[in-house]
Amino acid sequence: MRGWRLGVVVAVAATAGGAVALIVGDSTGWIGSSRPVLSPPPSSSDGLRQIVVAKPVLSRSFRPAKIYAQRSPGVVTISSEFAGPENTGIATELGSGFVVSLGGAVLTAAHVITQQGQSGVEPAEAVFVTFPDGDRLKAKIVGWDLIDDVGVLTIDPDAHDLRPIPIGDSRRLTVGEPVAAIGSPLGGPDALTVGVISALQRVIPSLITSSDLLNTIQIDAPIAHGNSGGPILNAKGEAIGIAAQTQIGPNGGFDGVGYAVPIHVAQHSLNQLLSTGHVLYAWAGVSAEDLTPAIAKRFGYAARHGALVDGIALGGPAASAGIQPGHKNVAFLDQQITVGGDAVVAVDGIPVTDANDLARIVAEDLRPGEYAHFAIVRGRQRLSLRVQLGSRSYEQR
Numbered sequence: 001m002r003g004w005r006l007g008v009v010v011a012v013a014a015t016a017g018g019a020v021a022l023i024v025g026d027s028t029g030w031i032g033s034s035r036p037v038l039s040p041p042p043s044s045s046d047g048l049r050q051i052v053v054a055k056p057v058l059s060r061s062f063r064p065a066k067i068y069a070q071r072s073p074g075v076v077t078i079s080s081e082f083a084g085p086e087n088t089g090i091a092t093e094l095g096s097g098f099v100v101s102l103g104g105a106v107l108t109a110a111h112v113i114t115q116q117g118q119s120g121v122e123p124a125e126a127v128f129v130t131f132p133d134g135d136r137l138k139a140k141i142v143g144w145d146l147i148d149d150v151g152v153l154t155i156d157p158d159a160h161d162l163r164p165i166p167i168g169d170s171r172r173l174t175v176g177e178p179v180a181a182i183g184s185p186l187g188g189p190d191a192l193t194v195g196v197i198s199a200l201q202r203v204i205p206s207l208i209t210s211s212d213l214l215n216t217i218q219i220d221a222p223i224a225h226g227n228s229g230g231p232i233l234n235a236k237g238e239a240i241g242i243a244a245q246t247q248i249g250p251n252g253g254f255d256g257v258g259y260a261v262p263i264h265v266a267q268h269s270l271n272q273l274l275s276t277g278h279v280l281y282a283w284a285g286v287s288a289e290d291l292t293p294a295i296a297k298r299f300g301y302a303a304r305h306g307a308l309v310d311g312i313a314l315g316g317p318a319a320s321a322g323i324q325p326g327h328k329n330v331a332f333l334d335q336q337i338t339v340g341g342d343a344v345v346a347v348d349g350i351p352v353t354d355a356n357d358l359a360r361i362v363a364e365d366l367r368p369g370e371y372a373h374f375a376i377v378r379g380r381q382r383l384s385l386r387v388q389l390g391s392r393s394y395e396q397r
Contacts, residue, residue, distance in 0.1 A: 062178040062235040068192045071237050073163040074099045075230060076106065076131055077184040078139075078153075080113050080124035090125075096183035096230030097129065097153065098239065099164045104157040105274060107266060108229030109244055110144035111207045113151045121146060121208055127153060132190045135160055145269035145279040146209050147363070148261055149244055151229070152273040165231055168238030170262035173197055173217065181221045181243055181258075183230025195221030195258075203356055204245060204259055214359050216259040217241045223258045232260040239263050265364060282366040283392035284374075285316020286323060288355040291343045298332060299339045302377045306345040307358040309376075310338035321387040323374065342383075346375035362389070 080093040095112030099105070106129060114121050127139045137160060139153040180194045199218040206213050219232060223246050232241035241260030272279045288307035296304050309325045312318045326341030344352050347361045366372050368391035376383050 062194075064180050064192060064194050067180050067233055067235075067237045068182065071163075071165050071231070071233060072132055072182055072190050072192070074165040075182045075190065076129040077187075077189045077226075078106075078108055078112055078229060079128045079130065081126040081128075082115050082122075082124055093124070094184060094187050094226050095228045096226065096243065097151075098182075098229075098231045099162050100167065100239075100270070101164055102157060102162055104155040104162065105142075105270070106139065106153040106155060107231075107239075107242060107270060108151045108153060109242055109261070110146055110149045110151040112229040113141055113153070114144055114146075114208065116208065129153065129155055130189065131160060143273040143277050143279070145273065146206070147211065147279070147281060148265050148269055149206060149208065149213060150242065150261060150266045150269035150273075152270055165233075166236075166238045167263055167267065168234050168236065168240040170217070170240045170264045173200060173234075173240060173262075175199060178235055179219055179221055179240070180233045181219070181223050181227060181230060182233065183223065183227035183243060185222075185224035185226045187226050193222045195219050198257070201356070201360070202259060207245065213244070213259075213261065214356055214363065215262055215265055216244060217262055219258045219260060220256045221258060222256075242266050268364065280368050280391045282362050282368050282370065282389040283316070284318050284358075284362050284372075284387060284389060285313035286318040286325075286344075286358075287311040288344065288358055289337060290354040294333060295337060295339070300379055301343055302380045302382060303343060303345045305353045306343040306377065307352050307355045308338065308343050309341045317387050317390050318374075321374070321385045323376065323385060323387070324378065342376040342378050344374055344376050348372050 075096060075098045078095045078097045082091045082093065084091045093112065095108060097106045097108035100107050113124050113127055123141050127141060128136055129139050130136045137155050139155050142152040142154055144151040175197050177197050178194065179197055180192060182192050185191050197217060198220050202216045202218045203212050203214055204216055223243050227243045230243045231239040232243055234240045240263050243258065244261050245259045247257035269279050286309055288309050291301060291303065291306040291308045293304040309323060312323060312325045324341045326338035328340040329336060329338050344358055346352055350361050350365065352358045352361065366389055368389055371386055371388050374385045374387050376385060
């Protein structure tokens with residue numbers, strides 16, 4: 001057995017009081033590794049590897065036992081079989097997923113059902129799902145979205161009694177609200193942990209592409225290898241996210257930081273994968289960096305926050321609309337920035353406070369072929385430019 005599927009982001013402090021760097025390495029055994037390296041479960045006798053267990057304050061309206069009783073029948077353990085390196089046999093990856101329709105659609109993480117191969121990302125050769133009652137079914141891979149790490153399976157709806165998990169609204173989440181995670185940590189099925197939402201719109205490295213996941217929910221509910229692809233649930237028992245990655249602390253245990261893909265982001269992928277088998281994203285053909293009050297004051301921008309355009313694709317949507325990139329690289333406050341170009345401050349009336357905002361709005365709220373109004377500042381001028389969006393693959397920005 002090759003391992004349990006849950007992405008890990010390792011936090012490494014440069015010094016005792018130094019900055020924290022987020023890194024992902026081949027030593028995890030999950031990214032293009034021919035010989036997986038798996039860490040053993042923490043030992044109670046090894047103080048350096050103790051898991052830090054979250055202790056959330058639970059409200060009366062949050063009833064984990066009821067959530068578990070109602071929703072666990074819809075959560076499955078996923079076994080993905082891959083050809084081993086150099087014909088060494090079959091390697092099996094374990095993850096989680098959950099039923100979202102009576103027609104047999106199952107949501108999971110893309111990295112649960114794919115792996116990095118010699119020619120790029122490759123799907124599993126066979127996938128099976130196991131229900132909490134032990135019943136095991138073969139699943140079909142519908143497709144996967146590498147940009148947001150979402151995978152979709154289907155199973156025969158007549159082969160098992162299906163209990164779909166209702167979908168919640170991840171656009172209206174608040175920091176501090178309680179959440180529950182159900183999945184198969186360390187290969188043990190049907191496990192429940194609870195915690196709270198610690199932060200929203202976190203940007204983390206992707207496990208399967210060179211890009212970042214631009215919009216994740218940070219939670220402190222303990223999740224481990226094998227939870228990946230399982231549901232993160234709100235107090236109503238609605239899925240508001242898909243477990244994606246966990247952060248491992250310097251002592252080797254859970255560091256109280258996990259990440260989930262918001263369910264509204266996953267729905268964008270789910271709907272397209274079920275209807276067409278692939279996912280299209282809007283593309284503006286622009287790269288940007290953050291506009292801050294200090295930068296605005298120093299370089300004369302008529303806005304305090306926004307996305308400073310530092311590059312455009314020749315012949316792309318932004319270039320065709322007349323958006324101008326910066327042309328002067330300067331050092332300011334111990335960082336390199338590109339100034340002299342436009343700053344995007346809103347798209348179709350949605351405020352843009354930084355570069356990640358711009359990327360999220362284009363990816364989540366806009367569609368290829370649509371026209372969008374980009375509100376920009378050009379020095380002290382304010383302009384509105386009409387941009388016809390293109391489409392992109394995960395390799396494009």
